[in-house]
Amino acid sequence: MNPIGIIILLTAMIFAYASAFFVLKKKKYYFISRLRNRTSEEINQLEKTGYIKANGKLILFSAYILSAGLILELIGVPFAFQVCLILVILFYLVGTIYIQKYEVKERRKNAYMTTTISVVITIAIIAFILIRLW
Numbered sequence: 001m002n003p004i005g006i007i008i009l010l011t012a013m014i015f016a017y018a019s020a021f022f023v024l025k026k027k028k029y030y031f032i033s034r035l036r037n038r039t040s041e042e043i044n045q046l047e048k049t050g051y052i053k054a055n056g057k058l059i060l061f062s063a064y065i066l067s068a069g070l071i072l073e074l075i076g077v078p079f080a081f082q083v084c085l086i087l088v089i090l091f092y093l094v095g096t097i098y099i100q101k102y103e104v105k106e107r108r109k110n111a112y113m114t115t116t117i118s119v120v121i122t123i124a125i126i127a128f129i130l131i132r133l134w
Helices: 003-024 040-049 051-075 080-102 105-133
Strands: none
Touching (some): 003 080, 040 051, 051 080
């Protein structure tokens, strides 16, 4: 059992559940960074298309994965912490690309492009770090 891994997973899980609660239940969108530069018209349009709800669900399902990883880490499953982090990162990155289909039609193509580029760069950096560690 890794006490640092448990603390990290517990903190990330609490933050993810709190973020999902604020986005889905309280309609507070502080945790969705792409909404900060939007007008209230665009935010209303995104609510209608389901973009905001999809973001909240993405955060919630990430919290579920973190919860499962925390349980496995507490049980003492080998490499539970590392596998959980990899699954959460991959799920969140792929999910971010997927929810771009709910974006406003005028911004959708650009959103797909920038998100895909960001995901590829992030995966490349993580892969580079992992390769260097082994």
